[in-house]
Amino acid sequence: MEVKVRPLECWNDFKKYRERYYKNYLEAKDKGGIRWAGSAWAFDAIPHGLGEDVYPLTGEPYGATCAFFHDFSRQCLETIERRGVARDLCGYMRNYWGSIAQNKYLLPDGTTVEPFPKPDFNFTIHICCTHAKWYHYAAELEGGVPTYAVDISVGPGYLLDDKRINYVVKQLNDAISWMEKITGREYDDELLIKAVYAEADSMSTWARICKLNQAKPAPLEEKSMFSLYVLNLINRSDPEVAKLYHKLYDEVESRVKRGIGALTYEQFRFLTDNPPPWAFLKVYRYLEKEYGAVSLGAIYTFGLAGGWLGMDEKGEKWIWEPAPTPEEAGVEITNREEALRWTAEYNLRYRASWQHEYSHWIRKLETYQMIKDWNADAIIMHINRGCELWNLSTLEVRDYLVKNNIPVATYEGNMADPRDFDEARTFNVIDSFMQSMGIERISEK
């Protein structure tokens, strides 16, 4: 299908925000501000209550940026391996640690500055063996940084009850007292409330944007989506981020109405799985150029940054519908307790990427339903050596999909260690997969 295309008008807004974000973290001390570091999955609305000059650095997107710049990534990985860190640990984490160990901070344009900016505190979560230790060791490497981690091991959203929510809320209350103590600042509940509203707005709006990609032709392709979804991984509780997502939603909706697509020629629609090999995003371009194949998204791209209804109440079916914001749910947040309860419940119930970490069964249903809802022809799964958490059930999901007559291809790699990727073999897998389905190269048409 020949498609009208045009560049995204708000592309530069997202790019500039990301550049400013990393620069702000670097220069926070010059402005008398506070730096904190933690997982992209951390409850990032909480530190907002410390003031408007509080700047985060989330580890996974930083590790992915390192991976994108192969040479810097290799330096990070080799540096941290010389310190005795095993090669089979999380790729993001090793890049992050390696960056600290080299005392070099990478900016999104690929330039590095020294020294690596030390955070005032680490604030993260425990969701897997990696996240449980990431910031403990980072703190050691940085010569000691106060570190707080929230345990979220309460099970999937559809099994949530008051006891489980309270377990997390109690930790968040405790974290606020801890932050006040280590920063010497008085906590501002109004800023927290504002951040909590913005978080839900950003995540639910991203989910609505993802839904728009069900259209044919697809208005977005996943390689570009990586540059868009990332704002929800670096600072989703910033009202400016929520505004940018609204702007993006309006533009993508307009593209759908006008039939504007992401590719000039769309003949094949597929999903991906797992974090991508960040050093080799050319895989996506190869599929586009050679086969007119558009990647519509993944449970990673959609689920990490989006708020979704997820499993139904009986735990039998996955529902890919945007989660409600406080306004849509008819909830008014007026104090700290309500804000903490909202953010705890919203994340535990609607953060799609947390749900399947509790159960392989959920991930199977989630992936299968995405293939159906987005009218995908197939899925290409990354057997990702760089993430135990995500890769734990990849082959189980693959088998489930094959049994349900979904065409699946797998290739091996690593989201953040370029040494683990075999480019020629991956292209061979893609060619074999496409040819086995009778998909012709565009040049052969």
Next chain:
Amino acid sequence: MIVAGIDVGSKYTKVVLLNENKEIIGTSNVRTGIDHQKTVEEALDEALKAAGISRDDINKFVATGFGKISVPFADSELTQVVAAGKGAYFVWPKVKTVIEVGAEESRAVKVDENGNIKDFALADKCAAGTGSFVDAMVRYLEVPLEEFGRMSLDAKGEVPMNAQCVIFAESEVVSLLHDNVPKPEISRAIHDAIADRVASIARRVGIEDDVVVIGGLANDVGFVDSLKRELGTEVYVPDKIAPELIPALGAALSGL
């Protein structure tokens, strides 16, 4: 109409010439040299000679194999997966699971009752389940390649071999030799190790009868025996054409 299927493998380059009745009229199998294009020319000349025809008689060239790019005059290219599936289905129409073990790669291909590819899996960056593993082991045992497979069938017992890697396996074989373990037992241990690796790839797509093994290692009776035991099912080696020629045959079939 005559179609030439050319399979440029990492160790051997194979050519199959097919006429419009799908009859094989000539084949060749030439060691792949450093200069792939020169090897392709040699292999093609040999097949043409066997068929008693000239190059001008060929209507279509279809290339496959890791070095398919080295056939600049090819009219089309076929991936190894599809070539293996097509070729195996042609010679064994009841096939559901194709296992190909070449010099540097192994793969499993699932085909349906019409010969369409349903699924496939490739060995990932590992030589342990390939023909080069055998080459390395034969060097250590100092036995001719032809004897190595048969020797395995004479083994009186099983010797466990833990290595899943060519490099570590070599040191394990050296240890076994130092322990005076008879060569047939070592041969079987090596074949079992390869079969274990290959079977794990095949299980990714699911084992469904009939299972057909193709590629150079299908000529090794010791390996085929180990693979049967490992999979717990009959494994067939097509006898109408040498098993290493089947991907080239698949390529030729796609051009008809």
